[in-house]
Amino acid sequence: MRTTAVREPGGTSYRITGQKIWTSLAHEADWCFVLARTEPGSRRHHGLSFLLVPMDQPGRIEVRPIRQMTGTSDFNEVFFDGAHARVEHVVGGEGGGWRVAMSLLGFERGVSTLAQQIGFAEELGQVVRAALASGAVADPVVRERLVRQWAELRTMRWNALRTLGGSADPGASSVAKLLWSGWHQRLGELAMQVRGAAAGVGPADWSDSAPYELDAMQHLFLFSRADTIYGGSDQIQRTIIAERALGLPREPKG
Ligand SMILES: Cc1cc2nc3c(=O)[nH]c(=O)nc-3n(C[C@H](O)[C@H](O)[C@H](O)COP(=O)(O)OP(=O)(O)OC[C@H]3O[C@@H](n4cnc5c(N)ncnc54)[C@H](O)[C@@H]3O)c2cc1C
Incomplete structure (x- = not known):
C-alpha cells in the first residue's frame, strides 16, 4: 500500500498520489473509492483511510484501460497525481480504512452475490438449452x-442467505466466494x-482486430476465468478460512 493521501493546508481536503491497477469500470465511473495511507510511516493495514474521490479531475487522475482476452476493456489502471478528496468524504474515519475495506470485501464475496445468483440461474438455463x-x-457425463x-x-x-444480515462466522463470506467462483x-x-467445435470464435474473428464478436456463452467462459481472482483469490479465501474460522496456525510472513 504505497498510495498516500496528505491533508492539505487548511485541512478541508487530501491530496492523493499513487496508482491503482485493475479498477473495474473506472473509465465509466463518476466516483471511486481509494484506500490510501494517511499516516506517514505506518505499515501494513495500519494508518490507512478509505476515501471517496470524484473522477472528473483532468490532469490529476488518469485512467488507462487494460485490454482483456475478451477483446474489451472493463478494467483499468488509474493514476493519481495530486488528486483531491474532501475530508468529509472519508468513510469510517481517518485511519479506519482497513476495517471499511474488509467489510466491503465481505459484502462483495458474500451477500452481493445473492443478486448475482439470479443471473447464474439464467446462465445455467442457457447452457441446458444449448x-x-x-x-x-x-451424454450421461454431461x-x-x-x-x-x-x-x-x-x-x-x-449458503448466501446465511450471510444476510451479517454472519458471526468470520469465514462465511470467504466460503460463499469459493463456492460461486x-x-x-x-x-x-x-x-x-x-x-463442442461450435464453441470457438468464427474465422472472421481470427484477426488481431479484437474486440471479437462474442456471444453470451463465449463471454461467460472467458470472463469466468477471472472469477477465482477478483474480490480476493481462491487461495487467499482458503487462508482466511484456515486462520480465522478454523484457528489453524497462521501463514508464515515472508
Ligand atoms: C476482472 C477483475 C476485476 C477486478 N476489479 C477490481 C476493482 O474494481 N478494484 C480493485 O481494487 N481490484 C480489482 N481487481 C483486483 C483483484 O482484487 C486482485 O487481482 C486479486 O485480489 C489478486 O491480487 P493480485 O492480482 O495482486 O494477485 P497476487 O497477490 O499477485 O497473486 C497471484 C497468485 O498468487 C497467489 N497468492 C498470493 N499471495 C498468496 C498467499 N499468501 N498464499 C497463497 N497464495 C497466494 C494468489 O492466490 C494468486 O493465485 C480485479 C481483478 C480482476 C481479475
Whole structure:
C-alpha cells in the first residue's frame, strides 16, 4: 500500500498520489473509492483511510484501460497525481480504512452475490438449452455435470442467505466466494463442452482486430476465468478460512 493521501493546508481536503491497477469500470465511473495511507510511516493495514474521490479531475487522475482476452476493456489502471478528496468524504474515519475495506470485501464475496445468483440461474438455463439443442445432453457425463451445477446453485443460495444480515462466522463470506467462483468457472467450461467445435470464435474473428464478436456463452467462459481472482483469490479465501474460522496456525510472513 504505497498510495498516500496528505491533508492539505487548511485541512478541508487530501491530496492523493499513487496508482491503482485493475479498477473495474473506472473509465465509466463518476466516483471511486481509494484506500490510501494517511499516516506517514505506518505499515501494513495500519494508518490507512478509505476515501471517496470524484473522477472528473483532468490532469490529476488518469485512467488507462487494460485490454482483456475478451477483446474489451472493463478494467483499468488509474493514476493519481495530486488528486483531491474532501475530508468529509472519508468513510469510517481517518485511519479506519482497513476495517471499511474488509467489510466491503465481505459484502462483495458474500451477500452481493445473492443478486448475482439470479443471473447464474439464467446462465445455467442457457447452457441446458444449448445441451438440448446440440444433443450433448445424451451424454450421461454431461447430464451429470448439468445436474451437479443445478444442485450446487441451490447450495450456494442457502449458503448466501446465511450471510444476510451479517454472519458471526468470520469465514462465511470467504466460503460463499469459493463456492460461486469455482461454480461459475465450471459453468463456463461446461458451456463450451456442450457446444463442442461450435464453441470457438468464427474465422472472421481470427484477426488481431479484437474486440471479437462474442456471444453470451463465449463471454461467460472467458470472463469466468477471472472469477477465482477478483474480490480476493481462491487461495487467499482458503487462508482466511484456515486462520480465522478454523484457528489453524497462521501463514508464515515472508
Ligand atoms: C476482472 C477483475 C476485476 C477486478 N476489479 C477490481 C476493482 O474494481 N478494484 C480493485 O481494487 N481490484 C480489482 N481487481 C483486483 C483483484 O482484487 C486482485 O487481482 C486479486 O485480489 C489478486 O491480487 P493480485 O492480482 O495482486 O494477485 P497476487 O497477490 O499477485 O497473486 C497471484 C497468485 O498468487 C497467489 N497468492 C498470493 N499471495 C498468496 C498467499 N499468501 N498464499 C497463497 N497464495 C497466494 C494468489 O492466490 C494468486 O493465485 C480485479 C481483478 C480482476 C481479475
